[in-house]
Structures are given as structure tokens and as C-alpha cells.
């Protein structure tokens with residue numbers, strides 16, 4: 001089967017004063033349709049750059065990034081993006097924020113309302129649909145941002161450290177909710193995190209990146225069944241995979257040396 005998302009020899013450089021800085025060097029990676037892939041790696045290894053290219057916010061210097069075989073040519077409603085900072089409009093309610101993207105996509109009012117209700121329900125915010133963002137906790141704001149992405153019903157979800165700013169309990173709740181939603185309405189997910197446990201708990205494959213230049217260091221299969229449960233999180237197999245990923249992230253050989 002052809003991949004949903006494909007990076008082919010992707011390089012990203014930024015011009016510096018007297019030189020060029022290579023943020024990403026020769027990344028090739030395929031992500032299957034409806035696959036859940038997590039990306040981990042040290043700060044500055046190009047994780048956000050990679051995701052932004054699929055989102056159509058950053059162009060590769062060379063190489064190609066394709067979705068369904070077509071080169072990405074800018075943002076589109078087929079790809080929903082969720083960042084760590086929940087960029088909600090403060091003057092709109094939860095429902096207003098969730099409907100906003102649908103309005104842009106010219107979805108008629110009744111349909112907009114229906115899809116927003118469904119998405120708000122999915123993330124567990126039904127009781128807060130009329131609340132303004134300033135009255136919500138960080139976790140609830142992030143649920144709202146997730147609902148806004150879900151409502152547009154994108155085939156691809158691009159999540160850049162979406163739970164990074166949340167407390168541990170809220171984080172676990174949102175992880176479970178994301179997996180619930182993903183098993184009900186499967187989409188292709190590219191999920192960036194610096195939390196190794198989170199990556200292994202959520203993903204079917206974990207891509208470990210290395211820095212200077214940013215590149216794919218290892219890809220580790222997470223051979224654990226869905227639905228993922230507390231039992232799985234506490235299993236020895238989970239611990240084994242987590243340790244494997246951890247070792248790859250924190251004991252990377254410098255570029256060029258034998259790994």
C-alpha cells in the first residue's frame with residue numbers, strides 16, 4: 001500500500017551570517033494510512049520542522065514531502081495541526097472556537113453546529129460549550145484546540161507536543177482520550193513529543209531523531225495491542241520498549257560515527 005505521508009531525501013537549511021545551518025539532513029520516512037507515528041528526539045533535532053512541512057507551513061530546501069502521493073503545497077483542511085500553545089480566540093466560546101475552522105471551510109451553519117457538537121462531545125467538553133477560554137483550565141483549553149482540529153475531520157492529525165504544557169494527570173487523560181478517538185475514527189497521526197513514555201504508549205512506531213544535522217536515527221516498532229490500557233502501561237514488554245527508545249534518544253553517537 002502506498003504511504004499516506006512520505007518524506008524523500010528531505011533537507012532543510014537556513015542561511016546564517018557566513019554559512020548555512022542544516023536543520024534537517026536527508027530525511028526519508030514513510031507513514032502509512034491510519035498509522036499512529038510518534039517522533040522523539042533531542043531539542044533542536046528538527047521535529048517541528050518535519051511536522052511543519054507536512055502542515056505546509058515550511059518548505060523543504062530539497063527533497064519532497066508528499067501526502068497521498070501529491071507534494072504538499074500549503075496548508076489544507078485535510079491536515080489538522082495541534083500545537084503546544086492552544087491558540088484559541090479569547091472572544092469566542094468553546095463552540096465558537098470549534099466552529100471557526102468550519103466557517104472558513106464554508107460549511108453551512110446547521111452542519112457546522114452538528115460537527116462542532118460531536119467534536120466537543122468527543123473531547124469531553126460538552127458541559128463547557130458556551131464557556132470562554134479564560135474560564136477554562138489548561139487541559140480544557142487544549143481539549144478545545146483538539147476538538148477544533150477534529151471538527152474539520154482531517155485525514156491527517158499533526159500534533160506538536162500537544163500535551164507538553166499539561167500536568168501529569170491531565171496528560172494521561174488526554175492520551176487515553178486521543179487513543180479512544182483514534183480507535184473509533186482512525187486517522188493518520190504524526191505526534192511529536194519529548195516524553196518517551198507518551199510516545200510508546202500512543203504509537204505503533206516511534207521514530208527517534210538525532211541532531212546536528214537533524215535526521216532519523218532509529219525507528220522502533222511498538223508491538224503492543226490496542227486498546228492500550230493501564231495494564232499494558234505497567235507491563236514488562238512496555239518497559240522493555242520504553243528502555244529501548246530511551247537508550248536510542250539519550251545515548252546517541254555523534255553524527256558520522258558508528259551508531
Ligand SMILES: Nc1ncnc2c1ncn2[C@@H]1O[C@H](COP(=O)(O)OP(=O)(O)O)[C@@H](O)[C@H]1O
Pocket residue numbers: 014021023041042043044045046047048049050214
Ligand atoms: N526560521 C528558522 N531560522 C533559522 N533556524 C531555524 C528556523 N527554524 C528552526 N531553526 C533551527 O532548526 C533546528 C530545528 O528546529 P525545530 O524543528 O524547531 O527542532 P525541534 O522541534 O526538534 O526542537 C533548530 O536548531 C532551530 O534553531
Ligand SMILES: [Mg+2]
Pocket residue numbers: 047048049
Ligand atoms: Mg519543536
